[in-house]
Amino acid sequence: MNSSSCLQPSPATTVALPVIYSCLLPAGIFGNILAAWIFSRKVPSRKTQYIYLANLVTANLLVCSTMPFLAAYFAGGHRWPYGSLACKVAHHLGALVMHVSMYVTITILCSIALSQYATLKKSTGTQHSPDLPGNFQRRLLQKFRRPKFAKYFCVIIWMIVLCITATAITVNVQHRVSEEFPTCYNIRVEVGDRPEMIATSLATVCFFLFFMTVLWSYYSLTRHLSRIQENTCIGEKHLIYRRVKRNVLVIQIILTVCFLPYHIFRPIFYVLGTDNDCPRLNYLVEIKNFLTCLAAAKSSLDPVITILLDKTFKKSLYGLFTKSTPEHQKHNNDIIAEMRRNMERFS
Structure with a gap:
């Protein structure tokens, strides 16, 4: 395979993607800054849910801040030299930071779902509490609704993010410019080397663990709510159940619509992209980039999602x-x- 000429972006990449990112940018910046201002001025900062939501807004702003670099990369990356400053900035501050921040949002969404699920244990007492696992798992689950644990958990997440980002940038900077890759839009950037494939595969496994955790939470809530509605008149607490169930459902829909297609396609991309078939590789790369854009779009729509999650x-x-x-x-x-x-x- 001739790596220097195999990838040739179509107008869908050079025109449509820059336009989409350019439209998502102002909506995401304005909405998330407004959300950050409301969190800092109008709502109690010591509550667990708002700690998670504040960190979610921070991750969203990071994703939105990378959109100009991504728009410029897709518009002109096929003309930039691979070793140019523009290519390095777009690759590091664009793709890398966006992907890392995306997994921060996924982790926090899962934490919110677990916090909401654990809230029912507190609000309903022992008589009608949801079916939870054993004592150790129950205590661990209850920690997700405690503000102190939420703060420490988010700090650990950001520390891991900084370590991963610094390591990835260091490794990428050490790549030597090769005549095999004359332009920035190339197989090494779009497909990745073996370490990047391994890291992406581990991230995909983590996503499906989070996805199944939220799905389990929603299933358990639905099953428990149906059981107590048949056997007990729960009165005012029914509103609490409905609100928590709706919040977990919203998170499940976000993970399914925005992130699930990308993570289903990613293993397919690595399997099918190994053949020496340039037309197929071009199609695969463009599908991957559009699914990545779908995942990034969630950060621009998050203020609307926050309205749904929090009264x-x-x-x-x-x-x-x-x-x-x-x-x-x-x-x-x-x-x-x-x-x-x-x-x-x-x-």
Whole structure:
């Protein structure tokens, strides 16, 4: 296979992808900055869910910050020299940081789902608590709803991210420029070397573990809710169950729509991309890039998802666009009082 001429991007790559990333960028930056401002000013920062959501917003902003580099890479990467500064910046600050931040969002989404699931154990007591595993697993699950654990867990995640990013950049910088790859858009960047394939395969395994964990949480909630509805009148607690079940369902839909297609295709990409078939490789690379774009689009849509996940955030956002009249002030006070009652219920 002639590596220097095998990959030839089509207009779908050089035109469509830059346009999509350029459209996602302003929506993602504006929405996530607004969400970050609301979290810092309007909602209690010591609650577990808001610790996870604040870190989720940070990861989303990182993904959005890489979109200009990705748009420039797909628009002109097939003309850049492989060793040029533009290629290194697009490859490191674009693709690498975007992929690492993407797995941070997946991990935090799974943590939110486990936190929501563990909340029912606290809110329902021992009589009607969901079916949880043994004592050790139960204690571990309950930790996901504790603010101190959430802070330490997120710090560990970011430390791992920094180590992975620094190591990957160091390895990539040590790559020598070869005449085999004259342009930035080449097989080494798009397909990756063996260490990158191994790392991607491990990340894919981790994703499916997270995916199945959220799926298990939703199944257990649905089964438990059906059982207690048949045998018990749970009254006001029914609203708590419905809210938690809806939140876990939203997370499951996000993982299924945005991330599952990419992770199903990735092993197929590595298996089929090993043949010396340039037309097939071009199609595979472009499908992979569009599925990656779908995963990145989740970061731009996350403020909408946050509105679905959190009622307090929605009310705080609504308060920004209402006039400060006595009636609205009373309405805001009612919102704050209700928010405090909800926080005490989940504490």
